[in-house]
Amino acid sequence: MKEMLEAAKAAKSRIAGLTAEEKNAALNAMADSLLMCETAILEANALDLEGAKGHMSDVMLDRLRLTPERIASMAKGIREVAALPDPVGLTLESHTRQDGLKIDKVSVPMGVIAIIYESRPNVTSDAAALALKSGNVCILRGGKEAFHSANAIVNVLRMGLQSTDIPVTAVNLVQDTSRDSALALMTADGYVDLLIPRGGAGLINACVRNATVPCIATGTGICHVYVEKTADQEMALNIIENAKTSRPSVCNAEEVLLVDKAIAAEFLPKLRKRLGNKVELRLDKEAEKYIPGTPAGEKDFDTEFLDYILAVKCVEDVREAVAHISAHSTGHSEAIITTDPVAERYFTANVDSAAVYVNASTRFTDGGEFGLGCEMGISTQKLHARGPMGLRELTTYKYIIHGNGQVRV
Amino acid sequence: MKEMLEAAKAAKSRIAGLTAEEKNAALNAMADSLLMCETAILEANALDLEGAKGHMSDVMLDRLRLTPERIASMAKGIREVAALPDPVGLTLESHTRQDGLKIDKVSVPMGVIAIIYESRPNVTSDAAALALKSGNVCILRGGKEAFHSANAIVNVLRMGLQSTDIPVTAVNLVQDTSRDSALALMTADGYVDLLIPRGGAGLINACVRNATVPCIATGTGICHVYVEKTADQEMALNIIENAKTSRPSVCNAEEVLLVDKAIAAEFLPKLRKRLGNKVELRLDKEAEKYIPGTPAGEKDFDTEFLDYILAVKCVEDVREAVAHISAHSTGHSEAIITTDPVAERYFTANVDSAAVYVNASTRFTDGGEFGLGCEMGISTQKLHARGPMGLRELTTYKYIIHGNGQVRV
Numbered sequence: 001m002k003e004m005l006e007a008a009k010a011a012k013s014r015i016a017g018l019t020a021e022e023k024n025a026a027l028n029a030m031a032d033s034l035l036m037c038e039t040a041i042l043e044a045n046a047l048d049l050e051g052a053k054g055h056m057s058d059v060m061l062d063r064l065r066l067t068p069e070r071i072a073s074m075a076k077g078i079r080e081v082a083a084l085p086d087p088v089g090l091t092l093e094s095h096t097r098q099d100g101l102k103i104d105k106v107s108v109p110m111g112v113i114a115i116i117y118e119s120r121p122n123v124t125s126d127a128a129a130l131a132l133k134s135g136n137v138c139i140l141r142g143g144k145e146a147f148h149s150a151n152a153i154v155n156v157l158r159m160g161l162q163s164t165d166i167p168v169t170a171v172n173l174v175q176d177t178s179r180d181s182a183l184a185l186m187t188a189d190g191y192v193d194l195l196i197p198r199g200g201a202g203l204i205n206a207c208v209r210n211a212t213v214p215c216i217a218t219g220t221g222i223c224h225v226y227v228e229k230t231a232d233q234e235m236a237l238n239i240i241e242n243a244k245t246s247r248p249s250v251c252n253a254e255e256v257l258l259v260d261k262a263i264a265a266e267f268l269p270k271l272r273k274r275l276g277n278k279v280e281l282r283l284d285k286e287a288e289k290y291i292p293g294t295p296a297g298e299k300d301f302d303t304e305f306l307d308y309i310l311a312v313k314c315v316e317d318v319r320e321a322v323a324h325i326s327a328h329s330t331g332h333s334e335a336i337i338t339t340d341p342v343a344e345r346y347f348t349a350n351v352d353s354a355a356v357y358v359n360a361s362t363r364f365t366d367g368g369e370f371g372l373g374c375e376m377g378i379s380t381q382k383l384h385a386r387g388p389m390g391l392r393e394l395t396t397y398k399y400i401i402h403g404n405g406q407v408r409v
Numbered sequence: 410m411k412e413m414l415e416a417a418k419a420a421k422s423r424i425a426g427l428t429a430e431e432k433n434a435a436l437n438a439m440a441d442s443l444l445m446c447e448t449a450i451l452e453a454n455a456l457d458l459e460g461a462k463g464h465m466s467d468v469m470l471d472r473l474r475l476t477p478e479r480i481a482s483m484a485k486g487i488r489e490v491a492a493l494p495d496p497v498g499l500t501l502e503s504h505t506r507q508d509g510l511k512i513d514k515v516s517v518p519m520g521v522i523a524i525i526y527e528s529r530p531n532v533t534s535d536a537a538a539l540a541l542k543s544g545n546v547c548i549l550r551g552g553k554e555a556f557h558s559a560n561a562i563v564n565v566l567r568m569g570l571q572s573t574d575i576p577v578t579a580v581n582l583v584q585d586t587s588r589d590s591a592l593a594l595m596t597a598d599g600y601v602d603l604l605i606p607r608g609g610a611g612l613i614n615a616c617v618r619n620a621t622v623p624c625i626a627t628g629t630g631i632c633h634v635y636v637e638k639t640a641d642q643e644m645a646l647n648i649i650e651n652a653k654t655s656r657p658s659v660c661n662a663e664e665v666l667l668v669d670k671a672i673a674a675e676f677l678p679k680l681r682k683r684l685g686n687k688v689e690l691r692l693d694k695e696a697e698k699y700i701p702g703t704p705a706g707e708k709d710f711d712t713e714f715l716d717y718i719l720a721v722k723c724v725e726d727v728r729e730a731v732a733h734i735s736a737h738s739t740g741h742s743e744a745i746i747t748t749d750p751v752a753e754r755y756f757t758a759n760v761d762s763a764a765v766y767v768n769a770s771t772r773f774t775d776g777g778e779f780g781l782g783c784e785m786g787i788s789t790q791k792l793h794a795r796g797p798m799g800l801r802e803l804t805t806y807k808y809i810i811h812g813n814g815q816v817r818v
Contacts, residue, residue, distance in 0.1 A: 013759055016758075017758060095779070095780045097778075097780070101769055101773065103779055103780070108761075110791055111761065111791070193791055194791070194792065208621055209621055212617055212618055214790060214791065214792040216792070232814070235813075235814040238814060238816055239814065239816055241816075242816030242817060243816075246816070246817060348809050349425075349426060350422055352517075352520065352807075353807065354807060354808060355807070355808040355810060356807060356808070356809050356810070357810045357811075357812065358809075358810065358811045358812065359811070359812045359813055359814055359815075360510055360810055360811070360812025360813075360814070360815040360816075361815065361816045361817055363816070363817035364510065364810065364815070364817055365808075369506075369817065370504070370512055370808070371504045371506070371512070381623060382519055382520070382602055382603070382623065382805035383603065383623040383625070383792060383793040383805070384792045384793035386805055386806055386807060386808075387807070387808050396791035396792070396795055397795055398761075398762065398763060398764070398765060398795060398796070399763060399764040399765070399774075399779070399795075399796050400757050400765050400767075401764060401765070401766045401767065401769055401773065402767045402768070402769075403766065403767065403768045403769025404644075404768055404769075405641070405644040405647060405648065405768055405769070406768075406769040406770065406773070407647055407648055407650075407651035407652075407655070407769075407770045407772070408651060408655060408770050408772035408773055408778065
């Protein structure tokens with residue numbers, strides 16, 4: 001690990017200084033390489049799938065699985081990153097003082113970005129592409145379940161780099177998938193400029209607790225949809241069905257439904273009917289009065305199910321809904337379905353999450369959907385980046401000041 | 410402490426929702442109150458000065474001392490903050506998708522900002538004013554040397570608040586100045602949205618190591634001035650004199666001088682003459698050949714002296730200068746004095762600090778001097794804010810998305 005950290009640090013200045021053309025050529029070469037080596041990647045992925053069988057849910061197995069289509073989509077993703085504008089070297093602000101001192105605020109790469117993630121193999125290529133495009137060296141540390149896939153992908157990406165004169169140490173994969181290696185990255189002071197954990201609550205919390213390097217917590221999404229009493233109920237059903245069932249394994253999927261008591265008797269039976277047997281409902285005492293379902297345990301309102309499960313709670317009004325969200329949300333995405341402008345304003349002003357929706361599905365919280373073109377993850381913290389992190393969020397800035405002898409009086 | 414954290418959290422939503430007019434009226438009332446209660450503040454400060462006598466350097470005693478002029482300047486500082494534009498509620502970006510979904514990125518306060526600082530009493534009023542203006546509740550935890558002063562100032566500021574209908578819990582001072590209270594703030598998960606330590610390396614490191622709440626490291630400044638061989642030497646002398654001696658106790662003061670070997674024999678005697686007996690020079694082996702001074706120990710190149718001491722090292726060229734800075738700098742401010750555009754570009758591209766100067770004094774790294782109007786501290790980290798932190802850096806953003814039933818396909 002020490003060796004990899006040194007190599008990454010040594011590559012920093014070279015990668016930060018690459019032109020947009022050099023980076024884009026390298027990215028396209030990486031995409032070509034992925035397509036060319038599809039078979040090797042699928043073979044490695046088969047090893048991972050074999051190893052995971054029996055101790056992974058179907059939803060999680062699906063996240064791990066690669067197909068020719070998914071590899072093509074990874075390559076396409078890299079080319080899309082290449083096509084985005086270069087986020088580095090932009091003069092963000094410029095100010096010339098009366099004494100002639102010129103102060104420029106210029107965007108620069110972070111340096112070395114470490115990403116600790118779990119089982120989605122496409123994160124490997126996405127993260128490598130985003131890091132390179134933003135002038136950063138990356139150190140990837142995937143989960144052991146996906147190690148063969150990630151290793152094959154990094155080897156293939158490095159083959160692409162080898163066709164350019166960019167050092168392969170721009171993209172690094174940690175070979176050790178034990179806790180030790182994660183901890184080593186979290187505490188690699190002076191080597192890692194930014195740590196991004198992508199994964200479940202356990203990983204994120206371990207990083208927040210143990211990291212001494214700068215860290216951005218991402219992705220844990222206990223997302224709420226609140227159906228206010230004036231809501232268009234048909235719209236509410238469409239949004240809930242989409243937020244819960246279109247892709248339950250992702251962080252912007254709905255996990256908790258809040259419903260105003262005033263409409264619970266009318267709305268909940270329609271909900272039960274709409275979701276059918278596809279979704280297990282975990283109901284609070286009030287909701288149980290109106291529809292059949294599993295009685296909700298206390299934990300059910302603090303769990304990211306990532307599965308076809310929805311916790312349901314009845315609330316008095318928008319104030320109780322917001323108070324419940326404040327106490328239980330991970331700060332990712334929350335939606336209100338309402339036609340009342342007062343309830344809407346109270347909700348958008350007081351819900352302290354990265355994305356606050358009015359009459360739309362939480363599933364839109366995504367770099368691509370938000371128009372950023374790509375995404376390194378969804379920040380659930382307030383520092384530096386909040387919500388979908390695109391290229392810009394992988395840079396910092398410095399002030400470059402030009403004078404001709406100015407001193408401070 | 411628990412009680413104060415709860416009170417701060419409870420005040421968050423009210424303070425975040427204040428209009429610019431309400432905040433400005435409160436700030437002006439706080440400034441009035443400071444002037445009105447000058448005597449009480451000076452009496453409290455006298456207690457602190459009495460307590461500090463004998464175990465504080467003159468430079469540090471000067472930082473602790475209040476005078477009627479300094480109190481007036483604190484009040485003026487608050488009024489200047491009131492006059493700045495409101496950083497909250499700005500639509501930073503707006504994007505309407507083809508499906509009609511409107512995505513607004515809106516600036517919002519952080520929530521509760523905790524500031525742990527040391528002996529400068531004016532930090533108390535500055536921090537309170539900046540926090541309020543940016544819609545944040547603040548929890549101030551000053552050093553024990555300045556406790557009486559800080560307590561008097563906070564009481565006086567709260568008197569000002571009492572003349573408005575803003576809750577006094579907008580501004581809070583921790584009464585316990587032991588390490589325990591600092592540690593409690595660093596780990597107040599769910600209560601403190603941002604921790605800003607302002608002070609020496611010991612404090613900053615303790616925060617970086619122990620904080621589980623989001624934290625911005627500020628202010629440790631081992632600032633370098635590098636005199637490249639083509640430099641205008643008279644300009645270099647002026648800049649060094651300014652950077653070292655105009656205010657040695659502050660973080661943007663120069664601590665280390667790097668000089669090209671090629672000009673050392675000519676330049677160092679001029680430097681010795683210019684700085685006279687006012688500054689102790691700690692010289693590396695090469696510099697010792699040309700001028701008298703104290704032999705530098707290894708630590709002298711990693712110390713923020715905050716005093717009339719300057720470490721001096723001779724280097725081969727700009728590459729060695731940048732390598733030395735990379736290894737020893739705190740990432741605050743560094744300057745090159747040169748007339749060679751190649752050396753200049755190498756220096757500005759490769760020095761990874763918040764502020765990189767060409768032919769100007771490092772003393773300009775300051776919110777006021779940079780045109781931000783004010784400053785909460787100088788960030789030496791890359792995440793969220795780098796360099797002087799003004800009002801904008803005390804806010805975050807959230808996405809507010811308006812739809813009419815959109816779901817993700």
